[in-house]
Amino acid sequence: MKFVTGLTCHLCGATYPAEASWVCGECLGPLEVSYDYEAVRGTLSRSLIESRPHSLWRYRELLPVEEPRTGFHSGFTPLVRATRLARELGIDELYIKDDSVNHPTFSYKDRVVSVAATRAVELGFKVFGCASTGNLAGSVAAHAARLGLPCYVFIPNDLEPAKILGAAIYEPHVVAVEGNYDDVNRLCTQIADRYGWGFANINLRSYYAEGAKTMGFEIAEQLGWRFPDHIVSPVAGGTLLPRIFKGLREFKEVGLVSGQLPKIHAAQPSGSAPVIKAIDAGLEFPEPVKPDTIAKSLAIGNPADGFQVVRVVKETGGAGAMVTDDEILDAVQLLARTEGIFTEAAGGTTLAATRALISRGVIKPHESVVVCITGNGYKTAEVMFDRVAPPTQIGRSLADFERIIGSKIDDPAAVAPV
Secondary structure (H helix, E strand, C coil): CCCEEEEEECCCCCEECCCCCCECCCCCCEEEEEECHHHHHCCCCHHHHHCCCCCHHHHHHHCCCCCCCCCCCCCCCCEEECHHHHHHHCCCEEEEEEHHHCCCCCECHHHHHHHHHHHHHHCCCCCEEEECCCHHHHHHHHHHHHHCCCEEEEEECCCCHHHHHHHHCCCCEEEEECCCHHHHHHHHHHHHHHHCCEECCCCCHHHHHHHHHHHHHHHHHHCCCCCCCEEEEECCCCCHHHHHHHHHHHHHHCCCCCCCCCEEEEEEECCCCHHHHHHHHCCCCCCCCCCCCCCHHHCCCCCCCHHHHHHHHHHHCCCEEEECHHHHHHHHHHHHHHHCCCECHHHHHHHHHHHHHHHCCCCCCCCEEEEEECEEHHHHHHHHHHHCCCCCCCCCCHHHHHHHCHHHCCCHHHHCCC
16 A cells, blocks of 8 residues: 555544554544555646546545455446436536446445455455445445455344345345344444454444545546535435545645535435534534434434534535435435436435525525435335336227327327327
């Protein structure tokens, strides 16, 4: 790891070697990877990045691995200019950062797991696992399969069936724990300590979190090496939002992008919104809540990096928005209807929060906005079953079509015979 200088405590600044550590021994704060930015500045350029394959590893000088081992098609997902959606929301410049099509498991987790799994091999872990609300389980299982690592994924026992299948298909050991995500995470912390296994989001968290920066890198590159005015990110455990900001800050630090850093906004469902409540109350650290939301991938009541989210939102002049389950599902439909993107409830949360921020005047009509969509709607399709119309049943003849459907066509000339 030529450009990595070690691990640094986010709270007190204590430094450590780049090993399997994630908690500071001095103050129990989280550890982050540090880099020699001057050395990176002398090596990395826009042209070098643009010459590389379209994956997260195009930014490898700013990632904490010796040599990539998986994730060769992960990352560099589309940044979609959402013109129809922008018109509906009353703004001029709106983009969807669409990780619902990320490879191989259709969520942003393939970014963080590519880095964590690679580092797990480099550090000599013989078993790879995670605590998960669903998307991470599938990604950890897939990347472990590619690397030939024995794998254990721990999930709450009420997880959506499609997400269970999405992990089980890779044949890991799937363990359903009686309790919510916070219970699962607590158990996995004990298992990691007792058995010496590598857990992506526990003892490998310092490296795992770095993979999330690549979403920030890509946003800046795909916008033509510039920053947007606003970015709206969902918040679960708190990994993504602060690292998007870290990635943007690093690009500025090494001279790849100049200008004003964007305002970063946090989105949570009202049934699991410890971070938004902390922002609204002026608190530094979120107070734990008991999750109750349809957006299960965001149902983390005690987010490990929640305080970092609060800090970044305040530092950038951003805001928080919490939205109801009905608003979330409305937003899922809105995105599908206007832009042809089917996101899971977490993405609906982010778009619904964006809508709220626009209505509050936090985001102005002339400002540019990137909305981060982190998962695919087909994984949680059951939440939308009651929101779509059933098929219209007809017979097999043209007469049946014209009798039942033809009379309802708004503009017959548009479909007249030729």
